[in-house]
Amino acid sequence: MKILQNYSLKEHNTFGMDVKASRFVEYDSVEELKVVVGGEGNCLDGKWIHIGGGSNLLFRGDYDGTVLHSAIRGCEVLKQDEQEVTLRVGAGEVWDDFVAYTVKNGWYGAENLSLIPGEVGASAVQNIGAYGTEAKDLIVSVETIEVATGKERVFSCEECRYAYRESIFKKEWKGRYIVTHVTYRLHRQPVFNLEYGNVRSELEKRGCELTLENVRRIIIDVRQAKLPDPKVQGNAGSFFMNPVVSRAQYEALQREYPDMPHYELEGGDVKIPAAWLIDRCGWKGRQWGRAGVHDRQALILVNRGGATGEEIMELAGKIQEDVCRKFGVQISPEVNYI
Numbered sequence: 057m058k059i060l061q062n063y064s065l066k067e068h069n070t071f072g073m074d075v076k077a078s079r080f081v082e083y084d085s086v087e088e089l090k091v092v093v094g095g096e097g098n099c100l101d102g103k104w105i106h107i108g109g110g111s112n113l114l115f116r117g118d119y120d121g122t123v124l125h126s127a128i129r130g131c132e133v134l135k136q137d138e139q140e141v142t143l144r145v146g147a148g149e150v151w152d153d154f155v156a157y158t159v160k161n162g163w164y165g166a167e168n169l170s171l172i173p174g175e176v177g178a179s180a181v182q183n184i185g186a187y188g189t190e191a192k193d194l195i196v197s198v199e200t201i202e203v204a205t206g207k208e209r210v211f212s213c214e215e216c217r218y219a220y221r222e223s224i225f226k227k228e229w230k231g232r233y234i235v236t237h238v239t240y241r242l243h244r245q246p247v248f249n250l251e252y253g254n255v256r257s258e259l260e261k262r263g264c265e266l267t268l269e270n271v272r273r274i275i276i277d278v279r280q281a282k283l284p285d286p287k288v289q290g291n292a293g294s295f296f297m298n299p300v301v302s303r304a305q306y307e308a309l310q311r312e313y314p315d316m317p318h319y320e321l322e323g324g325d326v327k328i329p330a331a332w333l334i335d336r337c338g339w340k341g342r343q344w345g346r347a348g349v350h351d352r353q354a355l356i357l358v359n360r361g362g363a364t365g366e367e368i369m370e371l372a373g374k375i376q377e378d379v380c381r382k383f384g385v386q387i388s389p390e391v392n393y394i
């Protein structure tokens with residue numbers, strides 16, 4: 057176990073904020089975590105947060121408390137037959153390393169989630185998603201430790217109450233459980249999900265054979281073409297979630313903006329891309345002090361160098377105001393302010 061005082065979090069948040077935590081604790085196993093939460097070395101009697109890859113966080117300043125990080129690794133095949141394989145993965149594994157591993161082994165299902173930053177534990181908290189696939193489509197169960205008691209508890213996928221970028225770990229049980237392992241089920245026979253965006257048309261354009269490797273390659277290329285690399289320019293991927301509006305509100309907007317992209321949801325509500333709303337407000341590529349809006353994808357706020365969390369939040373607030381004024385739609389950050 058690593059316990060560090062007055063520790064810089066610069067390498068632990070993709071916005072690249074140079075902030076410090078009064079204490080940083082990294083544990084390697086469930087046994088170590090049990091000591092942290094309940095044992096004599098209990099670190100969690102004061103203020104604390106648990107982070108993953110720091111790709112969905114915005115630190116407003118130094119963190120006066122304990123920052124926990126999992127270094128629980130490993131990927132174990134629990135069972136497999138001709139159709140499926142079930143894998144148990146440590147929460148501290150880098151998500152995209154896991155996806156690369158599944159593709160290398162010829163296991164289908166995770167390839168559309170290639171190159172999403174972050175770690176396995178966060179995939180189960182955040183229900184990460186891209187190109188028509190969400191983590192919940194692959195998750196069988198989530199192993200946790202209850203913070204108050206140090207007891208192990210396993211949640212079935214259903215119990216996690218997944219929705220778009222939502223789970224019970226972000227809502228009702230926020231701060232109550234720490235994810236230690238996630239079990240995923242993948243296909244061993246070819247099953248692809250190519251309906252979203254330009255994945256299929258890219259395959260055709262390139263004249264590529266339909267293989268796992270090629271789909272992963274295309275997803276990586278499409279992401280790299282649109283999304284800034286956090287190592288080059290600090291960012292946290294999509295800053296806002298795509299808002300969901302009622303059918304009536306959608307129809308009113310659609311009359312005024314016939315070219316507005318949208319996704320129909322079950323039950324009649326409609327999801328509108330926040331990127332389009334922000335773009336239409338003229339924010340794409342604009343600078344705001346040391347913060348700014350990415351010039352190829354309006355959903356991404358960037359640290360242009362040395363921006364503080366407050367500056368990014370200020371920019372986010374201006375964008376929210378403008379979108380609300382122009383379209384009457386509230387957009388909410390996907391990024392957590394700490």
Ligand code: EPU
Binds near residue numbers: 187330352353354
């Ligand atoms: N659009 C604009 N202006 C822009 C960018 C996009 O008008 O600057 C329009 C596009 O033309 C398109 C629509 O907005 O019609 C949607 O854009 P896109 O397909 O790029 O997807 P998104 O809704 O912006 C979501 C996820 C991404 C994920 C992609 C692909 C959210 C908040 N974001 O973005 O997730 O990679 O779909 O599936 O749901 C992330 O969570 O960090 C992330 C990158």
